[in-house]
Amino acid sequence: MSEANSCQPPEARAPDPFAAPAVPDHELGNPQRPRAITAAFWIALVLPVVATLMSVGMVWLQQDEMRTSLGAVPPEERAVAQAAAMFAMVGAVLVYAVLTTLWIVFGFQLRAGRNWARVTLTVFAGIWAVTLLLDVIATPAMQFLAPEMVQRGAAEALTFGQSAACLVGVLAFIILVYRPSSNEFFRANRRY
Numbered sequence: 001m002s003e004a005n006s007c008q009p010p011e012a013r014a015p016d017p018f019a020a021p022a023v024p025d026h027e028l029g030n031p032q033r034p035r036a037i038t039a040a041f042w043i044a045l046v047l048p049v050v051a052t053l054m055s056v057g058m059v060w061l062q063q064d065e066m067r068t069s070l071g072a073v074p075p076e077e078r079a080v081a082q083a084a085a086m087f088a089m090v091g092a093v094l095v096y097a098v099l100t101t102l103w104i105v106f107g108f109q110l111r112a113g114r115n116w117a118r119v120t121l122t123v124f125a126g127i128w129a130v131t132l133l134l135d136v137i138a139t140p141a142m143q144f145l146a147p148e149m150v151q152r153g154a155a156e157a158l159t160f161g162q163s164a165a166c167l168v169g170v171l172a173f174i175i176l177v178y179r180p181s182s183n184e185f186f187r188a189n190r191r192y
Contacts, residue, residue: 031113031184031185031188031189032185033111033113033185034179034181034182034184034185035181036176036177036179036181036182037110037111037113037176037177037181037182037185038111039172039176040107040110040173040176040177040182041107041108041110041111043169043172043173043176044103044104044106044107044110044121044173045103045104045107047103047166047169047170047173048096048099048100048103048104049100049104050165050166051096051100051162051166052096052097052100054158054161054162055092055096055162056093057158058158058159058162059089059092061158066085070082070085099124102124103121103124106120106121106124107121110177112189113185113186113188113189114189115186115189115190118177118182118186121173121177122174122177122178125170125173125174126174128166128170129167129170129171129174132163132164132166132167132170133167135159135160135163136160136163136164136167
């Protein structure tokens, strides 16, 4: 009888109860990246670079104001004040450069389907969103509450515009990486 079973075609044999279930065709290859992840990837690449460039522009626009402020400092203290101002500007540029680099590196990992990159960028985005929201609220509030303390002109407009645009971008990023298609993409990539 065992000879008869071995001669039957494979489809006529009884299913093996210990065999693994069949894998659907769409899961045999790498999971297809949804458009939401592609869009989030581009936001992760472009948004930090644009924010950094806008910050550099803001510093450039505020140079005259900084020179005026340093001119009010007594001559014996001016060198220290200039060094402190330069240290603050260089420090800010370095922080922006490091954070921009991290966003881009983690963005590539996000695009590859790494859930840890999604979580890390979500934490970064959440912190950034809170600070941007405070900037967007504080700028008009300062004009109302303490108009004498508010800087006028292009630097103020650039600050408000940067905060508002980045806030929209950060919120869009968070929404995109947690859409149902994105969640499915990250679940499917856990196997690879």
